[in-house]
Amino acid sequence: MQHTPLPEFDRPPEMTGQEYAYRRLRKAVMSGWLPPGASLTIRGLAQLLDLSPTPIREALRRLSSENAIEVQGNRRLKVPEMTPGRFGELVALRVAIEVHGGLRALAHVSDVVIDEMAEADARLAAARAAGDLDRASALNHAFHRRLYELPPDQAAMPLIESVWLQLGPFQRLAQRGPDGEPMRDSHAKILDALRLRDPDDLAAAITCDVQSVAELAETRLLLV
Amino acid sequence: MQHTPLPEFDRPPEMTGQEYAYRRLRKAVMSGWLPPGASLTIRGLAQLLDLSPTPIREALRRLSSENAIEVQGNRRLKVPEMTPGRFGELVALRVAIEVHGGLRALAHVSDVVIDEMAEADARLAAARAAGDLDRASALNHAFHRRLYELPPDQAAMPLIESVWLQLGPFQRLAQRGPDGEPMRDSHAKILDALRLRDPDDLAAAITCDVQSVAELAETRLLLV
DNA sequence: CAATTCAAAATGTGATATCATTTGTCGATT
DNA sequence: AATCGACAAATGATATCACATTTTGAATTG
Numbered sequence A, B: 001m002q003h004t005p006l007p008e009f010d011r012p013p014e015m016t017g018q019e020y021a022y023r024r025l026r027k028a029v030m031s032g033w034l035p036p037g038a039s040l041t042i043r044g045l046a047q048l049l050d051l052s053p054t055p056i057r058e059a060l061r062r063l064s065s066e067n068a069i070e071v072q073g074n075r076r077l078k079v080p081e082m083t084p085g086r087f088g089e090l091v092a093l094r095v096a097i098e099v100h101g102g103l104r105a106l107a108h109v110s111d112v113v114i115d116e117m118a119e120a121d122a123r124l125a126a127a128r129a130a131g132d133l134d135r136a137s138a139l140n141h142a143f144h145r146r147l148y149e150l151p152p153d154q155a156a157m158p159l160i161e162s163v164w165l166q167l168g169p170f171q172r173l174a175q176r177g178p179d180g181e182p183m184r185d186s187h188a189k190i191l192d193a194l195r196l197r198d199p200d201d202l203a204a205a206i207t208c209d210v211q212s213v214a215e216l217a218e219t220r221l222l223l224v
Numbered sequence C: 001c002a003a004t005t006c007a008a009a010a011t012g013t014g015a016t017a018t019c020a021t022t023t024g025t026c027g028a029t030t
Numbered sequence D: 001a002a003t004c005g006a007c008a009a010a011t012g013a014t015a016t017c018a019c020a021t022t023t024t025g026a027a028t029t030g
Helices: A017-030 A042-049 A053-065 A084-106 A111-129 A133-148 A156-175 A182-196 A199-222 B017-030 B042-049 B053-065 B084-106 B111-129 B133-148 B156-175 B182-196 B199-222
Strands: A070-072 A076-078 B070-072 B076-078
Touching: A017 A042, A017 A053, A017 A156, A042 A053, A053 B053, A084 A133, A084 A156, A084 A199, A084 B084, A084 B156, A111 A133, A111 A182, A133 A156, A133 A182, A156 A199, A156 B084, A156 B156, A182 A199, B017 B042, B017 B053, B017 B156, B042 B053, B084 B133, B084 B156, B084 B199, B111 B133, B111 B182, B133 B156, B133 B182, B156 B199, B182 B199
Parallel strands: none
Antiparallel strands: A070 A076, B070 B076
């Protein structure tokens, strides 16, 4: 199907094949290994992952419900294309939900959490400096997730994950700042707002962070 | 499994079994036929829908990705329980995403659309007056969907649908106002805001609408 | 009578086979 | 040379089967 091998993935023995296929395909979309527009076949993926069509099919259903892949009526599956319009909509959606998530989390923020997030940001900077985009992207997500998952009865996180997945490789590419480190500043602003427990600052900081990454990705991918 | 027959569902001949199972189970969750906490078995549902386990499993995977059902590690599936905390979180999430969706749609609103929405609201009022909760709930969703689906490159709608699904039967029960018709007023406010093309009014109206339904549902279901 | 044990039934998972459709290709026709 | 058509290969959809694990419930034990 492609020449690069799939991003490797460690499969615990107790993990079901369906779950394994889901995680691995998800990662393949995230990392851009399955590029937008790529058409998929159940049997092809089954062969690629050394599984039967059945678990592949279930994994694809999950991904399609997260809008990570598109089920075309004519019995064909593909990774959705990205357009400037869709990109903008997804970024705006990220802002809306993540600001909501951040504000909801604010009441549950503790100094310990802030320290952990700061540490996560440091690891992120290291990964970015090392040029490991996939790891940087994962750590960036972890930074945000740490915050949004604070409140109990969490319902926003799965939706945020869906948007992240749809932005897929486009976000990843923005992990390496060309000049300076724009995102580092954004994260610092988020951390400052958390320390002050200031909702307005936090909303502004999250908005800024999401949009700065978006700008970078947009100029890199869409306008080139 | 239960004594009431499943809500009937018209299956077009070209619809795949998997899609049919998905739609029908989705409706069953929405209507409360599958009550929160109900545990599901693949084989049981297969027998119920007269299908083999394979398409049922795919349908369940889709529903689980929409957080309409919960996959418990111990190989058991259940409809998630509702708690006051989760209910509040879902309502807040509805507000956040739907306000976003409404504001995004505002630039695409035309008089024709407003008229159609007004007509949809009239049908909704009729269904509510007739006591048909399921139909009223569906028409209420259609009213909102008509607005949010206006912008091209739509990405918010699937997430909104997921939240609707998770609120499931709780929203439905709020369709019948006890005294007067609170939602009618909310919808009227939304329509007024649309006519004026006023973003602030629209955001306030959507917030009010969602929360008024929520209040009603909450007092009915959670505090009883 | 409550707790425990253990076998039978049920369940989730995954592979395989079958069928109807679709896609792809090669050759004939215009 | 381009277009169309038919046949072959590939594909999605689904039922069925086999297997390992879990659940269940009744018999047993203290």
